[in-house]
Amino acid sequence: MPKNSTIKIALLLLGAIILGALLREAMFKVAAKKTTTSYVPALQINGDIKNPLTLLDEAEFDSVDFEYKGERKRGIPLASIIQSTEPITEKHEILFIGEDGLSALIDGSNLDGCHILLSENGWEAINLLHPVSSNVKRLKEIIIIAPDAPLNFGVNIISQTENLAYFTPGQLYKETGVQMPYFEGTSTVTNDGGQNSVSIFTRRQLYPLRDLVDFSEAEQFVVMGAKGETLYTSDPGFLQVNKNFLNYFSLDRENEIIENVKGFMIAPPSRSITDLYHDTLHYLQRDEKVLLLFLDGFGYHQYEYAKENGYIPFLSTLPQAEKALSVYQPVTNAGFAAMITGKTPDENGVYSRDQMDLKTPSIFAMAKQLGKESALIEGHIKILNTEIEPVLNIDLNGDGKNEDEIYSTALEYVKDANYDLIMVHFHSIDDAGHSYGDLHENTMEQLKVVDGYVRDLVEAWKGKVIILADHGMHSTEDAGNHGEFRYEDLIVPYIIAEGGRIE
Ligand SMILES: [Zn+2]
Ligand SMILES: [Zn+2]
Structure with a gap:
């Protein structure tokens, strides 16, 4: 390095040090001036x-x-x-x-x-x-x-059959809350005279759920957070406002908090869509074959309506569907992942439409470990990265749908004795629900078509059959949608049946 530039750098450094000292002094003066006026809170x-x-x-x-x-x-x-x-x-x-x-x-x-x-x-x-x-x-x-913010923004309080109440963080400020001392921790100093301890408390504004909604008879609740956290509890607990979102806060459960809580269901069903993994594993371990029929976007209320009105003649011959709880967010990726991993979204890593990778093994990995052959029959795109490659189906006959191709492929696999586990993902009920609405006649007619596909597959299968959905569907002003914490999106049918023709 030439001597000249070394001197330049040294001068620059000296300059910077002097400037820094001057700045610090100036800032100190400003700070000193401020403290002599009054303290201004944020x-x-x-x-x-x-x-x-x-x-x-x-x-x-x-x-x-x-x-x-x-x-x-x-x-x-x-x-x-x-x-x-x-x-x-x-x-x-x-x-x-x-x-x-x-x-x-x-x-x-x-x-x-x-x-x-x-x-x-x-x-x-x-x-x-x-x-x-x-x-x-x-x-x-x-x-x-916001008097009418979208439901996803706040917290929803629902039962299995009703959306009871909805609060945004802003709306809660108008309610009467309680100030609750919250124990933050204890610190101790040791000195010559011995030990001195201090316990630190902060005060939090909490809103008891019991004051917000009347649910005197319920004994069990499920609370869900934005990342799919799922907590079953007998303590209704509190909501706490944190700037622009709400937390769920339980005093009984060691001050457990669910950050950005999305909903609270009173008396949830005992079944969850995560049961699919456990039930399937149970049958495979007993060397029974399992056919999983995944009917996308088929809510329990749609099942009931279709059954009453004759749209699902085949499903109606099977044992009555049980109610199963989906996960938050009730969208395909999250519901699908919960079904095949047996874990809630906070554990398997798929909590919205944005994730494809599973953090925990799926039923396909377990089947492989047991030496079983499995297949996943999908539509035209891959939804999750599973341990097996899905069999994709495009619209070969150009009728504008690929549901019929999914059905034909599935029927071939079902008739092939080599497979122990087959999962078939039908998506046309969801498509119709989005286009027309959850209970629209066109959606029901599509359900009838799928009911026929299901009949043929079940009758051709020798083994157990589980039929369920990833999430439901609710009515919107112009059609249908899902993804909110509401009973229509979160409660789905769960049917366990035997394959083969009913004589
Ligand atoms: Zn779906
Ligand atoms: Zn959908």
Whole structure:
């Protein structure tokens, strides 16, 4: 290295050190100046929004001048703060909460004249065009409340046959909660005089589920989180707001928390779609062959409706379907993975449409270990990366569907004595449900077609048959959909039958 540049670097370094020292001094002065004024707490903006915000300084937004009671003031337009948090719905309410608990609720549709500023009163809301009582001093939190947010955003409280209640984080702020001391831990110091211990508690705002919904007779509950966490409990517990999502909180179960809780089902069915793995394994171990008929998007309420109205003549001859609980999120990837791994999404790693890889072995790996031959008959795309390659089916005869090709392929495999385990994935009930709705006549007619396929396969099979679905389907304004924590999506039929022709 030439000597010149070494000197240059040394000078630069010296410069940087001096500059750093000066900056530090300047920052110290600023900090010192701040501490001589009053302590300003952070302003939290939470609720039914995508981006929760903690405001520490007015400089984070552009301020404007305005007149208030003959005085000139400067503040941030509330609309620009709200906009940056991305409210979940266009229509919303805004709740101002002061340090003393005083709250004011305004409609969020017109925020003209609403300002947030930092004054000797801490954070302050001044709303020029709203009633004067909406002006809150020593403002602690601003909550955005969406009256009709999509169900996936909040927490749903349901039974096997009814969607009972729904709360978003914002909506819960309007309910009465309880302040609960929460034990965080103990720390101990040892010194000459011996040991001194301190126990740390924080206070949490909790909402007892018993206060939100009436379910006096129920003794068992299941709680599900966004990642598919599934907790069976006899303690209804509490909801806790955390910025823009809700946690489930149980005091009985050593303060167990499910983060971002999606739903709470009262008196869930004893069966789960994860039983498929265990039942299949049980039969294979006893050297019985198993045929699994996976009817995508076939909810229990659709089964009942179809049975009553004569759309499933064959399924109606089989033993009455039991109710089985799907998983969150009730979509194909997650439901399929739960069925074949016997594990809930938090354990098998597939909790939405975005995951394909299984973290735990599927029934196909277990079958292989037992020396059994298995096959997975699929539509035209692979949904999960399983230990065996699926047999894919495209629309060969050009009738616009591949369900008939799936059926023909399945029938060949079923008649081939070499297979011990065959899983067939039919998807046309789901397709029709999305296009027309869960109980639409066209969906029911498609169900009737699949019922015929099922009959032929069951009659040709020598062994056990399990028929079930990954998730159900609910009505939307224009057709049908699934993926929400609601009974139509989460309760599916589960049928165990014997193969062969019924004489
Ligand atoms: Zn599906
Ligand atoms: Zn679907």
